[in-house]
Amino acid sequence: MLSVHTSPLHQPGTGDAGGMNVYMVELSRALAEQGVEVDLFTRCRGEGLPRLVDLEPGVRVRHLPAGPRRALPKEAMPDLVLPFSLALLKEERGYDLVHSHYWLSGQAGRIASFGWGVPLVHTAHTLALVKNAHLADGDTPEPELRIRGEHQVVAEADRLIANTADEAAALRTLYGAEAARVDVVRPGVDLRTFAPGDGRAAARARLGLPADAFVPLYAGRIQPLKGPDVLVRAVAELLRMAPDLRRRLLVPVVGGHSGASREGAVGRLAAELGVADVLRAGPPVPQARLADWYRAADVLVVPSRSESFGLVALEAQACGTPVLAAAVGGLPTAVWDGVSGLLVRGHDPVAYARRLLWLARNPRVRATMGEAAVRHAGQMSWRASATRTIDVYEDAVARRTEVGQGRRHAPAPAAPLSWRNEKAVAPV
Structure with missing residues (x-):
């Protein structure tokens, strides 16, 4: 490989x-x-x-x-x-x-x-x-x-x-x-690492999270393609819809900056929208620790603009956590819409906020979806x-x-690849 x-x-x-x-x-x-x-x-x-x-x-x-x-x-x-x-x-x-x-x-x-x-x-x-x-x-x-x-x-x-x-x-x-x-x-999905384990309360205790908080989690690289800005704007809309939720809302953002992301851009957007107090930024963590973050969350939010599959969605479901995700790329395969989570068409923060509010107000639905999520992820080993x-x-x-050792054709000789030479073609 x-x-x-x-x-x-x-x-x-x-x-x-x-x-x-x-x-x-x-x-x-x-x-x-x-x-x-x-x-x-x-x-x-x-x-x-x-x-x-x-x-x-x-x-x-x-x-x-x-x-x-x-x-x-x-x-x-x-x-x-x-x-x-x-x-x-x-x-x-x-x-x-x-x-x-x-x-x-x-x-x-x-x-x-x-x-x-x-x-x-x-x-x-x-x-x-x-x-x-x-x-x-x-x-x-x-x-x-x-x-x-x-x-x-x-x-x-x-x-x-x-x-x-x-x-x-x-x-x-x-x-x-x-x-x-x-x-x-x-x-x-690694079903040995990602599993419900000893449950949400124990995971929150290990991570120092309030037992009664409503916790939508973002886990992954912080870059525009992954849509962390969509989540921040959705949180602002959520608090406009339900101001009383602020006292128990906690939104962990676990991941590192990548690609075209600007360091601190998510924090600045949160401050601009008045929701910095409910966000908690954290660095990337090893898989075993990440499993605890999944278990501790009420829902994993994956608002990606493009996603080849979305392994984080599968990992969270294996831990018993439903997923709120964009209906793009492989996420409709990873998430069973309406059963193990919810899919959103488009990236309108209001649409995400409405679903977050519904999940916040319906703990029994979250529990039922979490149980279905474990079964759904268990089919993908x-x-x-x-x-x-x-x-x-x-x-x-x-x-x-x-057909013997011959190929359709040998790679043609060419100049080395270079971002600085946009007329170049691939080597060999």
Whole structure:
């Protein structure tokens, strides 16, 4: 597996680390449990980690030298695809298949697949054309360079794994992917970590939260695409509708700033709207601690403008917490509307506020939805995801064997990728 711009070892919710990091780690573990050995290659950032880290039996994280050994913005990553790929090709040749994650890794995957003569399976996680269609006001669109790069990877991958049927449709209609090469594999949830545990009251006691508070939780990266501003505006509308709720309303925002987000922007918006007193900002936390935040909440709010799947929604439901989410991307798959949570079409803060008020005033509904949420999330395990992924791998290998070692065509030589050179095309 390839992940050029972010390491599987990074804390989700910080920088560029998020659901994709969780996906790679959990899928690799589940694959290993079914007899598949996985090497996860990522860029060495000089964090004092050894070149090879045994994540657990059958799963290794391997760091490759590519560019400066320090953290770099994602905008600098295209320039490092070629050196990363060259370092990768120097590694052992005993791999049966390459599985790339995100478009930058897909570019490196094209090279490795051709150099080693093995199939390339690609998971996009997010797509530029989809993101650009759902930008927040003032957010920066994904560049043409990425769009062209995604088209190249889609055209050359042996198989494409989509999280949902909607993502599969986007690959076909927006990127021209052949239907026969697109497989839908739903992500899973770690049901050992994310479970109701000893309940809401105990979780609140551990986190120091009031037992009688109404707690809508935001958990994830703080960036315009994820819609934290929608939640803040919804909280302001909620308090206009029900001023008496202020005395028991607490809104934790657990996550780190990422991408185009401006440090402190959520806090400034909350102060401007007069709701800073009910917000509580917290840093990203390890998975076990995050499970306590889910258990402690009355509802998880996911107002994303675009979301390939929304693993946080699945994790919260596994802990017994209903979800209020935008009806975008994979969230309608992750959340059973009206049963394990509520979906909102659009991003009108008033629409979110009305549903929050209804949930605040109906604790029995929250409890019933929480019970349904546990059952719903329980149907989506990483073991099932791994089993389906192995089917895709085996089919890709079998089809490659049938046609010999040749590909549809070799990647064409070209200039190195660069954000600064918008006329450049992908390497090799």
